[in-house]
Amino acid sequence: MINLILFGPPGSGKGTQATKLADHFGFLHISTGDLFRSEIGNNTSLGQEAQSYISRGELVPDSVTIGMLKKKLEEENNDKGIIFDGFPRNVLQAEALDELLSESGHEISALIALDVDDEEIVNRILERSKTSGRPDDADESIIRNRIEVYKQETEPVFNYYDESNRSHKVQGVGEIPVIFERLRSLIDSL
Numbered sequence: 001m002i003n004l005i006l007f008g009p010p011g012s013g014k015g016t017q018a019t020k021l022a023d024h025f026g027f028l029h030i031s032t033g034d035l036f037r038s039e040i041g042n043n044t045s046l047g048q049e050a051q052s053y054i055s056r057g058e059l060v061p062d063s064v065t066i067g068m069l070k071k072k073l074e075e076e077n078n079d080k081g082i083i084f085d086g087f088p089r090n091v092l093q094a095e096a097l098d099e100l101l102s103e104s105g106h107e108i109s110a111l112i113a114l115d116v117d118d119e120e121i122v123n124r125i126l127e128r129s130k131t132s133g134r135p136d137d138a139d140e141s142i143i144r145n146r147i148e149v150y151k152q153e154t155e156p157v158f159n160y161y162d163e164s165n166r167s168h169k170v171q172g173v174g175e176i177p178v179i180f181e182r183l184r185s186l187i188d189s190l
Protein backbone atom coordinates (compact mmCIF):
# COMPACT_ATOMS: atom_id res chain seq x y z
CA MET A 1 0.00 0.00 0.00
CA ILE A 2 1.33 3.43 -0.99
CA ASN A 3 -0.08 6.44 0.84
CA LEU A 4 0.81 9.79 -0.68
CA ILE A 5 0.26 13.41 0.21
CA LEU A 6 0.02 15.61 -2.87
CA PHE A 7 1.17 18.92 -1.50
CA GLY A 8 1.40 22.51 -2.71
CA PRO A 9 -0.29 25.89 -2.54
CA PRO A 10 -3.89 26.43 -3.68
CA GLY A 11 -4.06 26.37 -7.46
CA SER A 12 -0.87 24.34 -7.85
CA GLY A 13 -2.74 21.56 -9.67
CA LYS A 14 -3.13 19.10 -6.78
CA GLY A 15 -6.74 18.26 -7.60
CA THR A 16 -6.10 17.74 -11.32
CA GLN A 17 -3.00 15.62 -10.80
CA ALA A 18 -4.43 13.66 -7.85
CA THR A 19 -7.39 12.64 -10.02
CA LYS A 20 -5.08 11.45 -12.80
CA LEU A 21 -2.74 9.63 -10.40
CA ALA A 22 -5.65 7.92 -8.63
CA ASP A 23 -6.89 6.77 -12.01
CA HIS A 24 -3.47 5.52 -13.13
CA PHE A 25 -2.38 3.76 -9.94
CA GLY A 26 -5.82 2.74 -8.62
CA PHE A 27 -5.45 4.86 -5.50
CA LEU A 28 -8.33 6.26 -3.50
CA HIS A 29 -8.34 10.07 -3.86
CA ILE A 30 -9.37 12.00 -0.76
CA SER A 31 -9.72 15.78 -1.11
CA THR A 32 -10.85 17.53 2.07
CA GLY A 33 -11.83 20.60 -0.02
CA ASP A 34 -14.16 18.41 -2.13
CA LEU A 35 -15.56 16.77 1.02
CA PHE A 36 -16.34 20.21 2.48
CA ARG A 37 -17.96 21.40 -0.76
CA SER A 38 -20.13 18.28 -0.81
CA GLU A 39 -21.21 18.89 2.80
CA ILE A 40 -22.01 22.52 1.89
CA GLY A 41 -23.96 21.35 -1.18
CA ASN A 42 -26.00 19.01 1.02
CA ASN A 43 -26.49 21.80 3.57
CA THR A 44 -25.34 19.62 6.48
CA SER A 45 -24.42 21.14 9.84
CA LEU A 46 -20.75 20.34 9.13
CA GLY A 47 -21.07 22.18 5.81
CA GLN A 48 -22.68 25.17 7.49
CA GLU A 49 -19.88 25.30 10.05
CA ALA A 50 -17.15 25.03 7.39
CA GLN A 51 -18.59 27.55 4.98
CA SER A 52 -17.68 30.75 6.81
CA TYR A 53 -14.02 29.69 7.11
CA ILE A 54 -13.82 28.62 3.47
CA SER A 55 -15.40 31.85 2.23
CA ARG A 56 -12.68 33.83 4.07
CA GLY A 57 -9.87 31.62 2.81
CA GLU A 58 -9.09 30.38 6.32
CA LEU A 59 -8.60 26.84 7.54
CA VAL A 60 -11.62 25.03 8.94
CA PRO A 61 -10.90 24.14 12.61
CA ASP A 62 -8.83 20.98 13.08
CA SER A 63 -11.43 19.16 15.18
CA VAL A 64 -13.98 19.43 12.34
CA THR A 65 -11.50 18.59 9.57
CA ILE A 66 -9.83 15.66 11.32
CA GLY A 67 -13.21 14.25 12.38
CA MET A 68 -14.44 14.39 8.77
CA LEU A 69 -11.27 12.72 7.48
CA LYS A 70 -11.43 9.99 10.12
CA LYS A 71 -15.01 9.19 9.13
CA LYS A 72 -14.04 9.04 5.44
CA LEU A 73 -11.15 6.65 6.18
CA GLU A 74 -13.47 4.40 8.18
CA GLU A 75 -16.02 4.30 5.32
CA GLU A 76 -13.56 3.56 2.53
CA ASN A 77 -11.53 0.52 1.79
CA ASN A 78 -8.67 0.53 -0.67
CA ASP A 79 -5.66 -1.73 -0.47
CA LYS A 80 -3.69 -0.08 -3.31
CA GLY A 81 -3.26 3.17 -1.43
CA ILE A 82 -4.59 6.62 -0.80
CA ILE A 83 -3.69 9.97 -2.28
CA PHE A 84 -4.42 12.83 0.11
CA ASP A 85 -5.14 16.18 -1.57
CA GLY A 86 -5.48 19.28 0.61
CA PHE A 87 -4.78 17.37 3.82
CA PRO A 88 -2.80 17.69 6.08
CA ARG A 89 -2.75 21.49 6.08
CA ASN A 90 -0.86 21.99 9.35
CA VAL A 91 1.46 19.96 11.56
CA LEU A 92 -1.29 18.98 14.00
CA GLN A 93 -3.25 17.45 11.10
CA ALA A 94 -0.11 15.62 9.95
CA GLU A 95 0.36 14.12 13.41
CA ALA A 96 -3.32 13.11 13.50
CA LEU A 97 -3.01 11.51 10.05
CA ASP A 98 0.07 9.52 11.07
CA GLU A 99 -1.78 8.35 14.15
CA LEU A 100 -4.91 7.34 12.20
CA LEU A 101 -2.89 5.39 9.62
CA SER A 102 -0.74 3.69 12.23
CA GLU A 103 -3.88 2.29 13.89
CA SER A 104 -4.24 0.04 10.83
CA GLY A 105 -0.50 -0.57 10.47
CA HIS A 106 0.00 1.94 7.64
CA GLU A 107 1.99 5.11 7.11
CA ILE A 108 2.61 7.96 4.68
CA SER A 109 5.03 6.74 2.01
CA ALA A 110 5.86 10.18 0.61
CA LEU A 111 4.81 13.80 0.41
CA ILE A 112 5.14 15.31 -3.06
CA ALA A 113 5.03 19.11 -3.33
CA LEU A 114 4.10 20.87 -6.56
CA ASP A 115 6.26 23.96 -6.86
CA VAL A 116 4.44 26.98 -8.36
CA ASP A 117 5.11 30.68 -7.69
CA ASP A 118 2.57 33.09 -6.19
CA GLU A 119 1.70 35.19 -9.27
CA GLU A 120 1.12 32.08 -11.39
CA ILE A 121 -1.18 30.79 -8.63
CA VAL A 122 -3.27 33.97 -8.47
CA ASN A 123 -3.68 33.97 -12.27
CA ARG A 124 -4.56 30.28 -12.37
CA ILE A 125 -7.18 30.54 -9.63
CA LEU A 126 -8.80 33.66 -11.14
CA GLU A 127 -8.97 31.79 -14.46
CA ARG A 128 -10.38 28.71 -12.72
CA SER A 129 -13.07 30.86 -11.05
CA LYS A 130 -14.73 31.31 -14.48
CA THR A 131 -15.75 27.64 -14.41
CA SER A 132 -15.28 26.37 -10.82
CA GLY A 133 -18.25 28.25 -9.37
CA ARG A 134 -16.19 28.61 -6.18
CA PRO A 135 -16.68 31.98 -4.46
CA ASP A 136 -13.24 31.57 -2.80
CA ASP A 137 -11.66 31.46 -6.29
CA ALA A 138 -13.26 34.65 -7.56
CA ASP A 139 -11.82 37.27 -5.18
CA GLU A 140 -8.13 38.18 -5.36
CA SER A 141 -7.89 39.21 -1.68
CA ILE A 142 -9.31 35.82 -0.58
CA ILE A 143 -6.85 34.04 -2.89
CA ARG A 144 -3.94 36.01 -1.39
CA ASN A 145 -5.17 35.12 2.10
CA ARG A 146 -5.22 31.42 1.13
CA ILE A 147 -1.61 31.74 -0.08
CA GLU A 148 -0.63 33.45 3.19
CA VAL A 149 -2.32 30.72 5.26
CA TYR A 150 -0.46 28.15 3.16
CA LYS A 151 2.89 29.80 3.92
CA GLN A 152 2.24 30.25 7.62
CA GLU A 153 0.44 27.05 8.53
CA THR A 154 0.80 24.49 5.76
CA GLU A 155 4.39 24.78 4.53
CA PRO A 156 5.82 23.42 7.83
CA VAL A 157 4.20 20.08 6.94
CA PHE A 158 6.86 19.75 4.19
CA ASN A 159 9.62 19.92 6.83
CA TYR A 160 7.71 17.60 9.14
CA TYR A 161 7.92 14.74 6.59
CA ASP A 162 11.33 15.89 5.34
CA GLU A 163 12.78 15.01 8.76
CA SER A 164 12.21 11.37 7.82
CA ASN A 165 13.33 11.99 4.18
CA ARG A 166 9.82 11.48 2.83
CA SER A 167 9.33 14.93 1.23
CA HIS A 168 9.93 15.54 -2.47
CA LYS A 169 9.53 18.56 -4.76
CA VAL A 170 8.31 18.52 -8.34
CA GLN A 171 8.23 21.47 -10.74
CA GLY A 172 4.52 22.31 -11.01
CA VAL A 173 4.62 24.66 -14.01
CA GLY A 174 4.12 23.28 -17.50
CA GLU A 175 1.62 21.20 -19.43
CA ILE A 176 -0.64 18.92 -17.37
CA PRO A 177 0.60 15.67 -19.04
CA VAL A 178 4.25 16.70 -18.54
CA ILE A 179 3.72 17.33 -14.82
CA PHE A 180 1.81 14.05 -14.57
CA GLU A 181 4.84 12.23 -16.04
CA ARG A 182 7.14 13.86 -13.47
CA LEU A 183 4.85 12.66 -10.69
CA ARG A 184 4.34 9.19 -12.14
CA SER A 185 8.05 8.51 -12.50
CA LEU A 186 8.75 9.77 -8.98
CA ILE A 187 6.01 7.50 -7.55
CA ASP A 188 7.32 4.55 -9.59
CA SER A 189 10.73 5.10 -8.04
CA LEU A 190 9.45 5.06 -4.44
Ligand code: AMP
Residues within 6 Å of the ligand: 010, 032, 033, 034, 036, 053, 054, 055, 057, 058, 059, 060, 061, 065, 085, 086, 087, 088, 089, 093, 136, 146
Ligand atom coordinates in the same frame (compact mmCIF):
# COMPACT_ATOMS: atom_id res chain seq x y z
P1 AMP B 1 -9.16 23.28 -1.42
O1 AMP B 1 -10.26 22.75 -2.27
O2 AMP B 1 -8.17 22.22 -1.00
O3 AMP B 1 -8.50 24.49 -2.00
O4 AMP B 1 -9.85 23.76 -0.05
C1 AMP B 1 -10.79 24.81 -0.05
C2 AMP B 1 -10.96 25.33 1.37
O5 AMP B 1 -11.45 24.28 2.22
C3 AMP B 1 -9.68 25.81 2.05
O6 AMP B 1 -9.36 27.16 1.71
C4 AMP B 1 -10.05 25.66 3.52
O7 AMP B 1 -10.90 26.71 3.94
C5 AMP B 1 -10.87 24.38 3.51
N1 AMP B 1 -10.02 23.19 3.73
C6 AMP B 1 -9.73 22.19 2.83
N2 AMP B 1 -8.92 21.27 3.37
C7 AMP B 1 -8.68 21.69 4.64
C8 AMP B 1 -7.89 21.18 5.71
N3 AMP B 1 -7.15 20.06 5.58
N4 AMP B 1 -7.88 21.87 6.88
C9 AMP B 1 -8.60 23.00 7.04
N5 AMP B 1 -9.35 23.55 6.07
C10 AMP B 1 -9.38 22.91 4.88
